[in-house]
Amino acid sequence: MNALECEFLAENVLLDIVPNFTDDVVHLICGDVGPFEASMVARVPAWLALYLKRRHKCRIVPPDWLTVNGIQEMINTETTQEPFSGVPAHFMELAHLLLRECSDDVPDSDQLKTLVHDMWDSRVAKMRTSTVKFLQSGEQRAELNNLTQMEITYARTSLRAATNHVNVLQANARDSR
Amino acid sequence: MASTSEDPLSLGLDSLIDGEADDDVDAVTPADVLQQLTEAWQNEGAAPELLPHRFDVVDSVLSQIEGMDENLRMYGRNKSLKHDIHKMELDRIIYLNNSYLRRRLDKIENSAALLLEQDERRRRDGLEPKMSSNEQRYAEKYTQLQEDSFKRCVLDQLPVSLQKLELARLAPIANTDELVFAEALETCHGVSVPDPRDDGPGFEQIVVLEKESRTLIPYKSVQSFVYSGDMRLL
Numbered sequence: 001m002n003a004l005e006c007e008f009l010a011e012n013v014l015l016d017i018v019p020n021f022t023d024d025v026v027h028l029i030c031g032d033v034g035p036f037e038a039s040m041v042a043r044v045p046a047w048l049a050l051y052l053k054r055r056h057k058c059r060i061v062p063p064d065w066l067t068v069n070g071i072q073e074m075i076n077t078e079t080t081q082e083p084f085s086g087v088p089a090h091f092m093e094l095a096h097l098l099l100r101e102c103s104d105d106v107p108d109s110d111q112l113k114t115l116v117h118d119m120w121d122s123r124v125a126k127m128r129t130s131t132v133k134f135l136q137s138g139e140q141r142a143e144l145n146n147l148t149q150m151e152i153t154y155a156r157t158s159l160r161a162a163t164n165h166v167n168v169l170q171a172n173a174r175d176s177r
Numbered sequence: 178m179a180s181t182s183e184d185p186l187s188l189g190l191d192s193l194i195d196g197e198a199d200d201d202v203d204a205v206t207p208a209d210v211l212q213q214l215t216e217a218w219q220n221e222g223a224a225p226e227l228l229p230h231r232f233d234v235v236d237s238v239l240s241q242i243e244g245m246d247e248n249l250r251m252y253g254r255n256k257s258l259k260h261d262i263h264k265m266e267l268d269r270i271i272y273l274n275n276s277y278l279r280r281r282l283d284k285i286e287n288s289a290a291l292l293l294e295q296d297e298r299r300r301r302d303g304l305e306p307k308m309s310s311n312e313q314r315y316a317e318k319y320t321q322l323q324e325d326s327f328k329r330c331v332l333d334q335l336p337v338s339l340q341k342l343e344l345a346r347l348a349p350i351a352n353t354d355e356l357v358f359a360e361a362l363e364t365c366h367g368v369s370v371p372d373p374r375d376d377g378p379g380f381e382q383i384v385v386l387e388k389e390s391r392t393l394i395p396y397k398s399v400q401s402f403v404y405s406g407d408m409r410l411l
Contacts, residue, residue, distance in 0.1 A: 001222050028266050029207045141370045142393040152358045152411050163356045
């Protein structure tokens with residue numbers, strides 16, 4: 001998995017859009033969408049929302065957590081409590097996609113970009129300290145509830161290399177005893 | 178989740194309740210099948226070894242794609258928005274499908290000879306082979322080419338006593354001790370994890386992984402749960 005593949009997965013998340021056209025139900029393989037009626041909210045997968053947006057066929061309603069207050073609150077919980085806080089699935093990927101592709105539909109998009117970045121930083125920092133703790137403990141298992149796909153992808157390569165090293169060293173230590 | 182794999186490891190309670198995998202393929206919706214393919218794709222990307230193939234899913238997705246493709250060609254003369262939306266979804270699914278096949282081929286090319294040997298052993302033990310018949314044919318051809326090339330380039334010029342070539346011994350062995358990120362789709366009981374407090378292998382802790390919990394865990398601890406579809410890799 002890489003970041004692009006995470007984004008591909010995130011594009012399956014359902015979003016609300018306000019279309020500016022009228023059409024009946026579309027029977028997609030991933031489920032039916034529509035009927036579409038101009039200026040009536042409809043729920044579609046993110047890839048479709050972004051596609052329609054690119055063709056100027058709709059306005060995307062940003063998810064309710066993607067607001068200055070929403071993200072600020074997320075950062076607060078994140079920095080005040082020890083374990084990872086529960087965040088919406090694919091939050092980083094979606095925030096990134098929406099702020100990149102339809103910043104005109106997201107209020108305060110510039111401020112949000114910074115905040116989303118701060119949020120990411122605080123989670124990654126937490127991940128780093130817990131990774132070090134984990135490696136020092138020699139445990140073979142760690143609870144990772146609330147980590148998102150993107151964060152897992154981000155941590156995977158280095159964590160895998162590090163634990164493989166530790167395993168080799170431990171096996172050597174056992175053998176030489 | 179239905180009994181998705183034909184691997185005997187998975188023939189637990191699920192399969193008794195749900196019946197054989199082939200029977201309920203018709204009962205699942207296209208969206209479910211797509212979800213299963215996505216999961217198989219993710220699992221294949223995260224697992225250190227080649228997983229048992231899911232060509233039951235691939236085939237049913239392919240038949241969906243073909244049906245949709247035909248419809249598009251029939252009604253596709255007028256470039257309507259609907260047509261374009263369907264086309265876009267089709268492209269996404271084709272990408273997913275191709276990427277799944279490629280991930281498997283990458284692994285197969287990496288240790289073709291070894292996988293052929295392992296599948297042979299699985300067949301002897303009455304287990305379903307991990308590769309589909311097409312993949313197996315591919316692996317055989319690939320091994321043959323590898324062998325020919327080794328012979329032509331190097332081995333033929335060596336003394337006869339040094340000409341022995343065992344490709345299966347050269348192939349990298351999947352490291353099942355590697356840590357993976359797993360999510361329990363059902364509550365999993367009796368997951369055994371090596372205990373770090375005891376020295377040496379053979380000491381284990383038994384843990385329960387609650388439904389929807391995510392853990393970092395050695396692959397071999399969750400292998401059978403991934404086969405049975407009770408866990409997925411992230």
